[in-house]
Amino acid sequence: MSTASKTQAVSNPNRRLISLSNLLPWAFAALFLLCLPLIFQSSSALTIMNQMAITIVFALSYNMLLGQGGMLSFGHAVYMGLGGFFAMHVMNMVEYEGLWLPLPFLPVIGGLFGMFFAFLIGSFSTRRAGTVFAMISLGVGELIAACSIIIVVFFGGEEGISGDRTMGPEVLGVDFAAQSEVYYLTVIWLLIATVLMYLFSRTPIGRIANAVRDNEERAEFLGYSQRRVRWMSFIASGFFAGIAGSLFAINFEILTEENLNLATSGSILLITFLGGVGFFVGPIIGAIVFTLLQTVLGLYTEIWSLYLGILFVSCVMFFPGGFAGIIAMHRxxxxxxxxxxxxxxxxxxxxxxxxxxxxxxxxxxxxxxxxxxxxxxxxxxxxxxxxxxxxxxxxxxxxxxxxxxxxxxxxxxxxxxxxxxxxxxxxxxx
Amino acid sequence: MNKFKSLLVGAVVAGLGATSAMAQEKIRIAFIDPLSGPFASTGNQGLSIYRHAVDELVNKRGVLLNGAAEFEIVPFDNKISAKESLIQLQVAIDQGIRFIAQGASSGVANALTDAIKKHNKRNPDSQVIFLNHSAVDPALTNDKCNFWHFRFDANADIKMDALTDDIAGNEDIKKVYIIGQDYSFGKAVAAAAVRFLGEKRPDIEIVGNELHPIGKVKDFTPYARKVIASEADAVITGNWGGDMVGLGKAVMGAGFTKPIYTYYGATSGITANFGDQGDGIVKLAGAGQVNPPLSADAEAFTTSYYEKFPELDLGQPQMANVAPMLAVAINEVGNADDVKAIAYALEGMEYDGILTGKTVMRESDHQAIQTVTVQGQTSEGLTFDYDNSGHGMIAETIVELASADAPTTCKMKRP
Amino acid sequence: MALFLVNILDGLVTGLLLFMLCSGLTLIFSMMGVLNFAHASFYMLGAYFAYQISTITGFWMGLLVAPIIVGVFGAAIERYGLRRVHKYGHVPELIFTFGLALLIEEVIQFFWGKSQMAYSEPEALNFAAFAIAGNSFPAYKVFMIFVAMGLFLTLLYILTKTRIGMTIQAALSYPETVQNLGHNVPLVFMGVFGVGTAMAGLAGVIAGPVLGTFPGMAVQLGSIVFVTIVIGGLGSLWGALVASLIIGWLQTFAAAYNVAMEDILTAVGFTKPENIWDHPLQDLWTLTLPQIGPILPYLLMVFVLVLRPQGLMGKRET
Structure with a gap:
């Protein structure tokens, strides 16, 4: 099964990995992000920007599957959610059991747990791509979302579990009570995760993932196990989803069943596709536009999700490249x-x-x-x-x-x- | 300066911040409930009751700060998600709103009460009060109670107390079947039912006590079969929404003709769906009453509500108390800015609720004590029907100041 | 024993209802290779259309007309939406139907609002057909069984005994050859999609009064329909029937019998901890079969996919 995304992401392989022209956009992005709070000071604006940043990390990790690996998942929220739940438990251990862990390092933990579950579930779900993969992801997603209601000890039932991020050791005199401090933490992780995911797409395994997506058999003839390649991408994707989940835990200090369910998995598909699956920046654009639509349009109109539905369906029909595709058409x-x-x-x-x-x-x-x-x-x-x-x-x-x-x-x-x-x-x- | 700031923020959260030129001070209450999606009917019903109570009982009467101020209800759609609620809370606080109302879903209420507690601790100069109008998980006024949270609805235990009074008085009931949704509220209902029945009628046999997955059961027929097979004389359930309709229809469809005691077995299409079948069978325990009207005042209030909102229902009478009680507290303090003082004024307040009779905001746990009724579905003798279906609920057992002495585990920390 | 019999019948109703959805879905999949994520949305449309018609002319007219409207609507979606996306490949097709499902739900809410509709069974069938040990079995459910059986037999007859059925089966395996023989394959596709969605619409018409007509009804059934055809084997009509019945009975019996984990664990030799609500394994101890009933189909699907990716009776993968 081939995918539609006519990606151009794989650019000239001879280009060096690090060069000034490569670094410049990143530096600009970092500078821009760090200056944003000077313009938007209210904590709700910061909350929304944090939400955006989390969605970007999540969407980028989703695109490692859909865009780069050609795997359509209906259950990606599971890895973000599980990462987040573990991060939240660790946060509570910091508070109640005196575990020493500065808050900024929490996402690593969440990421590792996300990765662990991706490793486990990926071991059987990535055997095949296409419809079988999509269906297994749906089944596993539903299973774990349903378990979150049943296993109250870990998931806290429908109330979810909450924690307090300010209880850890202070870092450079910052206790992360203020929304702006959390913003900087989130943004730094956003930059780290984005750079890492970008580099991953440039590694041999990232490139072979593209090859497997476009033609499984040909990749096999080249000597790569398509299954292994998919599994590796899946594990990496789980890691970054777990980071997104931990950032969520830090920001909202609560995780619920909602973080795991089908609706969340569905909306990340929507976000990524709207942004454009064939491009690295696609999910970033998608996450920004979606968060704005949801929060701002939601204030003005009750039928915002109808507009979203119309936008999505027309995007699939007329612009399968998404927003990024439209921009790229002008190259x-x-x-x-x-x-x-x-x-x-x-x-x-x-x-x-x-x-x-x-x-x-x-x-x-x-x-x-x-x-x-x-x-x-x-x-x-x-x-x-x-x-x-x-x-x-x-x-x-x-x-x-x-x-x-x-x-x-x-x-x-x-x-x-x-x-x-x-x-x-x-x-x-x- | 506020205006300037809201202009800046405008790019992200514009829209509601800019209030027009005002003759009177507007004191805003943020109403955070689902206004879109599957639970929108619940949220819209609550919003309509708030608006009506604000208009009729506060603004038109000019009682707020001697007419110098008016209430304004600002709706925020939380899509019944904890995350969205926290974002909307943040937006509301940024807009300078200090009174947060929410009620649909105890899960969201738990998230909000926790977030508000943290916010008030971290930001002492923008503290807010949480007005919980219908989230009834007992924990909110027990283990998880906090100073900023006030519950205006009778909690699940109080309702169950009244409900089991009704059962205890019915000698025909020898066997009871308890069924509910598998989450904290369903479990709380089941635990309370077992406890109260054990105290009041130890001879009643509980022939079934089970939980089903919330919102996931497509067909309740197998459950209905179990109810019939157990030869129960009554069913108790805390189900709401689609799970209530599904369970009720399946149980009655399987041939059950004895009482079904519910918490939420009316309005939002449920009464219309039960129709003739539900008359004389469906019972509901709730705060206050619409039928028969408590007073001429109450009747006028309800009549004008239905004139304004013919397609909705005054299904949650206690919601009409929230804004008026807040108004009394604000009057006592003399301004709407000293939130802590207003919270202290709300504590222990006695108030004559238009649909709930004498109402007291209990000091020890911020739980409102008020009239709780057990109502039965009928199509006769109604002043007001539900869902425009000709069917409605009429109060059968009335308990004034219900559970006023019920114990609480709340250890309130006051600032 | 009586209760067992009642549950067999209830499970049969659930299973056959599922089958009405699955047959259309699997037919569409086997013809076009498209897993129609929005299939349950057409089921929902059927219920709403029928409700709207029934408020004017009564139930029976709704039963006749609503599936036709849904079918025409489905055919139009195929012609103007799906066919356009088809050229991009299967994943975008799946994404398209996913978006369609979202959109249909929104559109339903736009027109009918969010509350449950008071759509109920016709007066003529509103009585108990028979009772087994005090459990009455509504006549309407007997009617549902007959409609579903009738649909299955008709479908089987058309697919195996008529010319159209032959063409469909041929187009399934050798679309180009069939086209070269002068058959209009795009038209066949559109027809199949229309008929498939009309069948979903019919399921909605007859299920609406029993399972409720509300905006969440598609989501509630949506993924289970998928699970069923995946278990049965994509593209296999018999597989869809078998899997539907298995899942119907699985869900009914799981809800009907309170097998508790506590009993099992005690029987094996463990002792229940004193203060269960503080115990880390509290959830394991308090687990009951009805609690996990709704997730059993997903568990079954994951197992089937891992062990036998082509499903119980399927012939091909993906």
Missing amino acids: RPLALGKLNLLFGPYLKVVIPALTSVLSLAAILEISFHKRHSFGDDHEMSLYGITFDSHGYQALGFTIVIAAISLFLVSRILPSIKAAWDEANHAGDAQ
Whole structure:
């Protein structure tokens, strides 16, 4: 079974692993992340950024399976959750049994436990790829999620288990009570984990994982056991998932069944795919966009998950490369020096496209309000306008706007397509 | 400065922070419950009761700080997840909200009470109060009690006390079958049932006491068969949501015609689903009552609720007490900023609940003591029905100040 | 003994209901190689459509019309969604149906809200058909058994005795050859997907009143359907039947008998610790069979996949 991801991740193998041009983006990212709290100071903003960082690590570890290894897992939350639960127990041992362990090193422990379970379960689940792997991951996921309710001693039942991160020895005078201190801890681990995962994708085993994904038999002929390669990727992925789980434990100081269940496993698939499985940065983009959608869109609208569903399905249908894929599509025009050809058409389409998206969303919002608002609550406000959602004027108006803007978009599309073809044409400019 | 800050944060958590020009001071209560997803109906019902109580009992009457302030309910969707609740808690605190209300799911309540305890310890200048309106796990006011948590609902033990009074008074009941969801609340219900029945009617035989996986049972028929086979005279269950509908329908469908004692066997589509079959069979133990109305005031309050929210139900009467009691505490302190003083004012407060009669916030464990009723499903003599189905619950056994002297293991540490 | 008999019958109802879902899923899989993650969502759609129709014209019209609507909807999804994704490969197809399942659940909530619908069995079947030792067996469940059996026999007949069935079976093994012979394979695919989803819709119509019609009904059944066809062997109709019945009985009997771990451990010779709630092995001691009932199918699936990846009666892997 082959996968769809037409990855370009494997770039020129002759390039040296460490060079200035390689290091520069990382340095920028690190600097940017460390400066972020100067802009967003409130602890809720920090919490959301921490949440983002955790999701990034988790999504990257998931992509080690899906993107690099071609293994579709419906139960990856298990490794993050188990890592997190163990980290939480260790945190409690620090508090109650006087175990000496500074908090910043906790993720290593969680990672090792995640790795251990990946080792165990991977020993039989990675024998085959494709549907069998997907189904085993689903079964194991459901099993462990169900066990978390039954085994109360370890998982704490539906309440989960909680701890207090501030009880460990102080590190450089920091006790991690404040959200900003936790942010720096999380970000440093985010950078470490990301660099390690990036390096892993550059190691021979990471590259062979790609080969196995693309053609199992050919990889076997080259002398690599496809099963072994998958198992190795799986173990590494479990390690980083465990790190994400420990970071979760540190941030939220509680782990519940939710950290293990199918819904979490499903959403990480969604995040990774939205971001783009074929690219290393894909899951990072996906995690950022998803967290923002969830927290910010969730504040504005009750039907945020409907939008998410629509976005996801249309992404699978029209842009299987995800967000990163869309960005990467522009690499060729950039290399040809023809990116400027695209600016005009893009600029032309942006307003009608935005209007159509907003007006389509408005149609959904108004119909939803009309259907589910309470009793005589006809008043509704959208985009800062307050109106009567039960009258036909508002709905009619938005439908007209949507129709006009969609028509405009459909008129502009051919010119974009022409410009696109031109920009990707290797011949002379103009 | 607050405005400036909220503008900065705006990029991430905008939307609710910016309040419009205000004539009166708005005192905000963050309502953190599921407003989307499978449990949204529970959250929306609670939100409607809060809003109605705030409008009718506080804002319209101008009682808050002599009319100088008004309550505003700010909804936050926690998607019934502990993690989301903690994030929303953080967002609410950042917006300057100091009163946090939550109730759907004891699991979430446990996470919140723990997080609030830590937050208040770590951030003494932005302390918050946790108003728990319906999470009934007894542990919250026993082993896990803390100063910042106040429970307005009767906890599982109190409800079971009233419920077993009803059973004890029924001489026809000789055998009881206990079944519940396999988690802390289901276990608490089962333990309380065994304990109270043992005290009140040692002659009753408990012919079944079992737990089933929560939310995972597709078909309750095998369980119903066991109930029938045990020849039980009554069933006790703490099930809620889909597990309540599934169990109730299966047991009645298998030919059971004796009482089924529940905690949550009404509203949110459950009453409509039971329909005629449930009349005279389904019983529910809960705080306060809607039928028959306690007073003319209560009837007017309920009538106007149903005018405003015809598709929802006033299924949790004790929720109407939360905001008004908070208002009394704020009035006593004289401002809404000294959270610690407000918490002290809430302790031991006596209040005349519109649907719950005389209500006391017990000082020792912050558990509200109020009227608890055992209600039966019927379609006759109702002032208000549920689910617009023509069926509803009517109070049959009424216990005022129920379990006022119940022991608690709470050792409250006061700041 | 009487109770045993009742449980056999209850398990049969559960199993046959599962089979109605699994048959469509396995048919779609064997034809198109697509594991339709959204299959249970079509089951949910069937229940909701039937509920909506039943509020206007009564149950029987819903029974007839709702599966057809679901089938047409399914065919449209195949034509305009799945076919598009097909060219990217199997994993994206699986991801597409996964997204579809999420989307359908949201759309259902958009239209019908989140509460349980008051969808109930028709008055004509609302009586106890017979009773065994005080346990009444509703006539509606007898009706369910007949519908499921009828579906199975019809399906078997069509697949083995008719021309269409032959074409389907041929397209299964040699799609190119069949196409070269002048058959329109894409059309066959669309038809199979439509029929498969219509069968899921039919299952929803008849299960809705018994198991409840609410937005979580697809998720509740979704993964178990997968498990069943994986155990039975992907693509095998008989395997789906056998596995459905096994799982139906497994779940019924697991819930019906309170086998407690305590009894087993004591019988083996261990003694129960005094203060069980402080004991590290408390969960082991208090474990009962009904508690682990719902996870037994997953356990069974993992075992089957590890030991016999093609399933009980399957002929091929993945």
